[in-house]
Amino acid sequence: xxxxxxxxxxxxxxxxxxxxxxxxxxxxxxxxxxxxxxxxxxxxxxxxxxxxxxxxxxxxxxxxxxxxxxxxxxxxxxxxxxxxxxxxxxxxxxxxxxxxxxxxxxxxxxxxxxxxxxxxxxxxxxxxxxxxxxxxxxxxxxxxxxxxxxxxxxxxxxxxxxxxxxxxxxxxxxxxxxxxxxxxxxxxxxxxxxxxxxxxxxxxxxxxxxxxxxxxxxxxxxxxxxxxxxxxxxxxxxxxxxxxxxxxxxxxxxxxxxxxxxxxxxxxxxxxxxxxxxxxxxxxxxxxxxxxxxxxxxxxxxxxxxxxxx
Numbered sequence: 190x191x192x193x194x195x196x197x198x199x200x201x202x203x204x205x206x207x208x209x210x211x212x213x214x215x216x217x218x219x220x221x222x223x224x225x226x227x228x229x230x231x232x233x234x235x236x237x238x239x240x241x242x243x244x245x246x247x248x249x250x251x252x253x254x255x256x257x258x259x260x261x262x263x264x265x266x267x268x269x270x271x272x273x274x275x276x277x278x279x280x281x282x283x284x285x286x287x288x289x290x291x292x293x294x295x296x297x298x299x300x301x302x303x304x305x306x307x308x309x310x311x312x313x314x315x316x317x318x319x320x321x322x323x324x325x326x327x328x329x330x331x332x333x334x335x336x337x338x339x340x341x342x343x344x345x346x347x348x349x350x351x352x353x354x355x356x357x358x359x360x361x362x363x364x365x366x367x368x369x370x371x372x373x374x375x376x377x378x379x380x381x382x383x384x385x386x387x388x389x390x391x392x393x394x395x396x397x398x399x400x401x402x403x404x405x406x407x408x409x410x411x412x413x414x415x416x417x418x419x420x421x422x423x424x425x426x427x428x429x430x431x432x433x434x435x436x437x438x439x440x441x442x443x444x445x446x447x448x449x450x451x452x453x454x455x456x457x458x459x460x461x462x463x464x465x466x467x468x469x470x471x472x473x474x475x476x477x478x479x480x481x482x483x484x485x486x487x488x489x490x491x492x493x494x495x496x497x498x499x
Contacts, residue, residue, distance in 0.1 A: 190218070190221065190222070192215075192218045192222075193218075194211050194214040194215035194218055195215045195218050195219060195328060197211055197215065198211065198212065198215045198328045198329050198330060199328075199329055201331075201497075202497075203479075203480055203496055203497065206331050206473075206475070206476045206479065206496075207331070208465045208468050208469055209334060209336070209394070209398065209461055209462075209464055209465035209468055210461075210462050210465025210466060210468075210469070211465070212328070212330050212331070212334045212336040212337070212461070212465075213336055213358075213458050213461045213462045213465060214355065214358070214462075215328050215330075215336075215337065216328060216336045216337035216340045216341075216351075216458070217340075217351040217352075217354055217355040217358075217458060218351075218355070219326060219327075219328050219337050219341075219351075220326075220337075220340070220341060220344055220351040221351050221352050221355075223326040223341075224326075225325060225326070225341055225344055225345045226323045226324065226325065226345065227345070228250070228305075228323060228345050228346065230276075230278065230303065232275055232276040232278070232301075232303075233255065233275055234255055234256070234257070234273045234274055234275050234276075235251070235254075235256050235257070235274070235275065235276045235277065235278045236256070236257050236258075236259055236264065236267055236268060236271070236274045236276070236277045236278070236295075236300075237250075237251050237256050237257070237258050237259070237277075237278045237280065238258075238259045238260065238261070238264045238277060238278070238279050238280070238291050239260065239279070239280035239281065240260055240261045240281070240286070240287050241260075241393050242282075242335050242339055242389075242390050242393055243280040243281055243282065243339070244258065244259075244260045244280070244389070245386060245387070245389040245390045245393070246280055246339045246342050246343060246390075247278070247280050248386045248389075249343055249346065249386045249387070249453050250280075250342065250343070250345075250346045251278075252386055256278075257271060257274060261287040261290075261291065264277075264291055264294075265294055268294065268295060268298055268300065269298070274300065275300075275301075276300055276301045276302070276303065277291070277292075277295040277300045277301070277302045277303075278302075278303045278304075278305070279291055279292055279295075279302060279303070279304050279305070279313065280304075280305045280306075280342070281304065281305075281306050281311070281313060282306065282307045282308070282327070282335050282338040282339065283306070283307070283308050283311055283498075284304065284306040284307075284308040284310075284311020284312060284313035284314055285308070285311050285312055285313070285490075285492070286490055288304070288306075288311070288312075288313040289311075289312040289313050289316060292304070292313050292316045292317060293316065296316070296317075301321075302316075302317050302321060303317075303321050303322070303323070304317060304321060304322045304323070305322075305323045305325070305342055306322060306323070306324060306325070307324065307325050307326070307327040307338045307341075308324075309322070309324045323345075325338065325341040325342055325345070326341060327341065327498075329497065329498065329499050330497075330498055331475070331479065331496065331497060331498070332479060332483055332494065332495060332496050332497065332498055333397045333479075334397075334498075336461060339390075339457075340454055340457060340458065343453050343454045343457060344454050346453070347452035347453055347454050349450075349451075349452050349454045349455060351454070351458075353448065354448065354454065354455050354458050354459075357448045357455075357459075358458070358459065358462055361446050362445065362446075362459065362462060362463075365445070367443060367466070368425065368440075368443060369470070370425070370466055370467045370469075370470045370471075371467075371470030371471055373423070373424060373425045374402075374403050374404065375403070375404040375405070375422055375423065375424035375425070376395075376403065376404070376405045376406075376424060376425050376427060376467065377405070377406045377407075377408070377417070377418075377424050377425070377426050377427070377436070377437070378391055378405070378406070378407045378408070378427050378428075378429070378460070379408060379409070379410050379413055379426060379427070379428040379429065379431075379433055379436065380407065380408075380409055380410070380428075380429050380430070380456065380460070381409065381410060381429065381430045381431055381447075381456075382409045382410060382411045384409070384429075384453065384456045385409050386453070387453060387456050387457060387460060388407040388408065388409065390457060390460075391407045391460050391461075391464070392405070392407050394460075394461060394464050395407075395464065397475070398464065398468050398474065398475045399468075399471070399474055399475075400474065400478075402471075402472075402474055403467075403471065404422075404424070410428070410431055410433075413435075413436055417436075418436060418437075423441070424437070424441065425437075425441055425442075425443060426441055426442050426443070427443045427444075427445060427463060428442070428443070428444050428445065429445045429447055429456060429459065429460065430445075430446070430447040430451070430456075432444045445459060445463060447459060479496045480496045482496075483495060483496045
């Protein structure tokens with residue numbers, strides 16, 4: 190197999206940062222050749238903690254479990270007040286930043302801790318020992334893209350074929366007749382209700398790539414029946430899976446198909462891929478600002494945060 194997108198990811202520099210769509214295709218290549226760890230949890234009422242995308246991944250992996258979910262902002266309150274919590278599962282691609290803080294506090298409160306990460310040498314691993322850590326393979330990517338990192342964790346739950354997803358993108362997404370995505374500065378994504386936990390991941394990706402330069406909203410087709418479109422605007426309605434025949438004017442609708450057996454890795458990959466197409470047709474906001482951002486973040490956390498995650 191030709192791993193051409195992994196090759197791009199292995200060789201880019203700060204002056205030639207690839208788009209999100211390349212990261213998606215590279216992740217799909219990676220998991221055609223890399224084995225994922227088998228997830229098993231001997232816990233009945235875990236607290237699942239992650240920041241941003243990691244919290245959303247936790248909700249996907251444990252959506253059918255009797256779990257409680259938290260972020261770096263509210264985990265401590267839940268740990269102290271919900272007495273049924275019997276363990277803590279921390280999800281962190283880097284195993285750094287907030288992860289060690291969360292783990293230290295959980296251990297202080299006498300809770301057992303498990304970690305899902307992509308970094309076998311992170312500070313979080315050293316706190317609990319490698320026998321309590323699930324380490325997932327990842328690609329070299331721009332900071333914040335976190336595409337291969339979290340896709341691998343999701344795949345460990347859904348067991349989807351990344352070759353099938355890649356083939357679907359090539360045959361059914363790349364061949365679509367799309368409007369000029371760059372002429373819009375507002376987008377509304379509509380996803381099937383069964384994928385409600387992907388909305389946060391798509392929201393975060395818009396924020397990371399575009400900040401407030403582009404307006405966006407991500408909702409399920411059921412939530413669209415509430416007050417989402419009271420005030421109309423010239424935005425592009427992009428629906429995934431089920432065709433949108435209701436919201437927006439016909440010329441402002443784009444329907445993106447999903448594989449018949451789609452699960453969360455499929456909607457993540459295809460959703461990110463479409464955001465990557467939007468990124469291609471807009472100014473390079475991310476590329477122009479990521480180095481300055483990571484420099485500032487390094488000062489906040491007191492260690493080096495690189496614009497490229499090796």
